[in-house]
Amino acid sequence: MVWVPVMVDLDGKQAVVIGGGKVAARRFRLLQEAGACVTVVSPHLNDELQDLAQQRAFIWKQKTFEPEDIRQADVVIAATNDPETNSRIVAHAPAKALVNDAGHAGNGNLAFPAFFQKGRLSISVSTAGASPKLASKIANELSEHYDTNYAQYVDFLYECRQLLKQPQFSASEKSEWLEKLLGEAYRQPEKQQEILSFFHSRIQGNTR
Numbered sequence: 001m002v003w004v005p006v007m008v009d010l011d012g013k014q015a016v017v018i019g020g021g022k023v024a025a026r027r028f029r030l031l032q033e034a035g036a037c038v039t040v041v042s043p044h045l046n047d048e049l050q051d052l053a054q055q056r057a058f059i060w061k062q063k064t065f066e067p068e069d070i071r072q073a074d075v076v077i078a079a080t081n082d083p084e085t086n087s088r089i090v091a092h093a094p095a096k097a098l099v100n101d102a103g104h105a106g107n108g109n110l111a112f113p114a115f116f117q118k119g120r121l122s123i124s125v126s127t128a129g130a131s132p133k134l135a136s137k138i139a140n141e142l143s144e145h146y147d148t149n150y151a152q153y154v155d156f157l158y159e160c161r162q163l164l165k166q167p168q169f170s171a172s173e174k175s176e177w178l179e180k181l182l183g184e185a186y187r188q189p190e191k192q193q194e195i196l197s198f199f200h201s202r203i204q205g206n207t208r
Helices: 022-033 047-054 083-092 132-145 148-164 171-180 189-203
Strands: 014-018 037-041 059-061 075-078 098-101 114-118 121-125
Touching: 014 022, 014 083, 022 037, 022 047, 022 075, 075 083, 083 098, 114 132, 114 148, 121 132, 121 148, 148 171, 148 189
Parallel strands: 014 037, 014 075, 037 059, 075 098
Antiparallel strands: 114 121
16 A cells, blocks of 8 residues: 555544544544544543543543444544454445544554644654654654744745735746745844845835
């Protein structure tokens, strides 16, 4: 199987997590941060999920899995401690759904790589299941390199890109500037402010 890394918008999507342990809690946190509407199906929950259930962070179906539980799901997470149950969940998932078997990613069509996010910057690392611990190690090392200052720099690049879309800039100018702004000098706040002021002046017709 060849995996293709993609970014998916899950805001408002119906997600069902089957399981009540650490892995289920980890998957829930990701789905919640993505804005999904989450239902957890499990007879029991660990302490973290119990607290979240009391806060009504998700819908809790206190029961064992049945195919009906995922009939309308957009995302299905099989995160029980029983491989046979996880395989059964995957087998009954809707054809349209994104499906993750937490114990064996190859059984589904959705995998969760190690990743970190700082502002608009997201970097993920996968070993295609060979060594999740190595993927986490690499992601942690990258996180130390791309610190919060880099997140601010990405915000600056985003603002520049929006300004360069204005008709005062030709396509060739836009391309040249977007390449130039990747230079080391433009990571300095003073230089960033200087460039933003120049772009705003150009748009207002005060300079060329």
